Amino acid sequence: xxxxxxxxxxxxxxxxxxxxxxxxxxxxxxxxxxxxxxxxxxxxxxxxxxxxxxxxxxxxxxxxxxxxxxxxxxxxxxxxxxxxxxxxxxxxxxxxxxxxxxxxxxxxxxxxxxxxxxxxxxxxxxxxxxxxxxxxxxxxxxxxxxxxxxxxxxxxxxxxxxxxxxxxxxxxxxxxxxxxxxxxxxxxxxxxxxxxxxxxxxxxxxxxxxxxxxxxxxx
Amino acid sequence: xxxxxxxxxxxxxxxxxxxxxxxxxxxxxxxxxxxxxxxxxxxxxxxxxxxxxxxxxxxxxxxxxxxxxxxxxxxxxxxxxxxxxxxxxxxxxxxxxxxxxxxxxxxxxxxxxxxxxxxxxxxxxxxxxxxxxxxxxxxxxxxxxxxxxxxxxxxxxxxxxxxxxxxxxxxxxxxxxxxxxxxxxxxxxxxxxxxxxxxxxxxxxxxxxxxxxxxxxxx
Numbered sequence: 001x002x003x004x005x006x007x008x009x010x011x012x013x014x015x016x017x018x019x020x021x022x023x024x025x026x027x028x029x030x031x032x033x034x035x036x037x038x039x040x041x042x043x044x045x046x047x048x049x050x051x052x053x054x055x056x057x058x059x060x061x062x063x064x065x066x067x068x069x070x071x072x073x074x075x076x077x078x079x080x081x082x083x084x085x086x087x088x089x090x091x092x093x094x095x096x097x098x099x100x101x102x103x104x105x106x107x108x109x110x111x112x113x114x115x116x117x118x119x120x121x122x123x124x125x126x127x128x129x130x131x132x133x134x135x136x137x138x139x140x141x142x143x144x145x146x147x148x149x150x151x152x153x154x155x156x157x158x159x160x161x162x163x164x165x166x167x168x169x170x171x172x173x174x175x176x177x178x179x180x181x182x183x184x185x186x187x188x189x190x191x192x193x194x195x196x197x198x199x200x201x202x203x204x205x206x207x208x209x210x211x212x213x214x215x216x217x218x219x
Numbered sequence: 220x221x222x223x224x225x226x227x228x229x230x231x232x233x234x235x236x237x238x239x240x241x242x243x244x245x246x247x248x249x250x251x252x253x254x255x256x257x258x259x260x261x262x263x264x265x266x267x268x269x270x271x272x273x274x275x276x277x278x279x280x281x282x283x284x285x286x287x288x289x290x291x292x293x294x295x296x297x298x299x300x301x302x303x304x305x306x307x308x309x310x311x312x313x314x315x316x317x318x319x320x321x322x323x324x325x326x327x328x329x330x331x332x333x334x335x336x337x338x339x340x341x342x343x344x345x346x347x348x349x350x351x352x353x354x355x356x357x358x359x360x361x362x363x364x365x366x367x368x369x370x371x372x373x374x375x376x377x378x379x380x381x382x383x384x385x386x387x388x389x390x391x392x393x394x395x396x397x398x399x400x401x402x403x404x405x406x407x408x409x410x411x412x413x414x415x416x417x418x419x420x421x422x423x424x425x426x427x428x429x430x431x432x433x434x435x436x437x438x
Binding site: 140 | 280283285311333334339340341346347348354357358359362363398
């Protein structure tokens with residue numbers, strides 16, 4: 001994958017703009033679990049995922065977390081460059097969920113090109129609208145759905161991301177994604193097991209009845 | 220107020236772009252309670268508030284509401300033009316909370332000017348980032364704060380919006396803003412009254428101890 005693959009509109013940029021972005025971008029790796037962005041003071045730049053997986057989440061004063069969205073190959077992370085736009089007045093954290101290769105584009109270079117290029121500015125608008133849509137989906141889940149629906153939706157989503165029905169994940173991690181306590185997750189998973197929707201072993205959750213989980217997630 | 224007052228960058232647009240937006244914009248009025256935008260199918264255009272107050276909220280299948288943000292004079296509402304950007308994949312509703320005068324700019328005209336103008340595209344980016352920040356603030360409140368903090372924050376915010384300590388608002392309305400049931404609001408307001416932070420009469424809430432409410436809202 002090339003840097004240009006992160007930008008669907010790359011060919012509509014001028015050669016000079018392409019050169020500015022390419023020359024400024026730095027390819028780096030992040031280890032699994034590495035924190036790449038930790039709130040508003042932090043402003044490394046735009047992240048373009050070459051390979052791996054990032055997770056964006058919010059964190060309460062008490063250490064509770066909620067996953068907002070994931071970023072995969074070719075995805076661009078704007079909010080790690082929050083200083084680029086004054087109007088971004090919120091804090092999210094971004095960590096590498098898997099070993100990840102990514103480009104970092106310094107915020108000042110990106111802002112400069114975006115200032116000249118309606119194409120890049122409109123593309124950035126689209127990126128932000130996409131993330132906004134994902135966040136709104138989560139909000140609706142959190143606010144309007146009961147916890148059993150949310151947990152079923154989370155298991156299905158994980159299963160799709162990982163391409164397997166056997167998830168290697170602790171109850172603690174699931175609790176962090178969904179912004180609840182480990183005990184709540186354990187209790188609900190046991191109920192799912194009783195209903196034969198999943199089978200639990202230490203450190204894994206096996207999805208055994210996808211149709212039932214899908215029905216539940218849509219309630 | 221002029222249409223141009225809604226756009227801080229108006230003077231940086233070309234005369235032709237200014238003319239395109241001005242000629243397409245239609246000034247209209249909305250009655251208190253009028254629904255101006257009802258989810259994704261609806262795409263009237265950008266709304267620029269000349270006078271009055273709009274409320275953006277989400278709505279569950281069961282009719283529960285949560286207020287996301289308010290728009291006042293000079294504010295621009297993007298999401299009523301959601302068809303303008305493919306990546307806007309969520310539904311919000313927008314209603315006039317007070318009698319409101321507003322301009323409506325058709326989505327195709329706005330999109331066309333934004334496609335040519337890096338200035339307008341960057342300004343639109345800023346608008347979206349501002350709304351995103353407001354929504355994230357709500358999300359953190361909903362997810363991480365207990366209901367007493369959220370209610371205290373809401374009463375203070377209303378008091379600031381209205382410029383008075385005596386709020387004319389029903390418990391039902393407060394419940395709709397905060398996404399909960401009326402009974403929950405009534406119970407908590409009675410507790411606030413007991414603690415002498417508010418004084419309740421039919422249809423009004425009088426804030427009697429702002430410092431205590433502020434302390435509570437910050438917990």
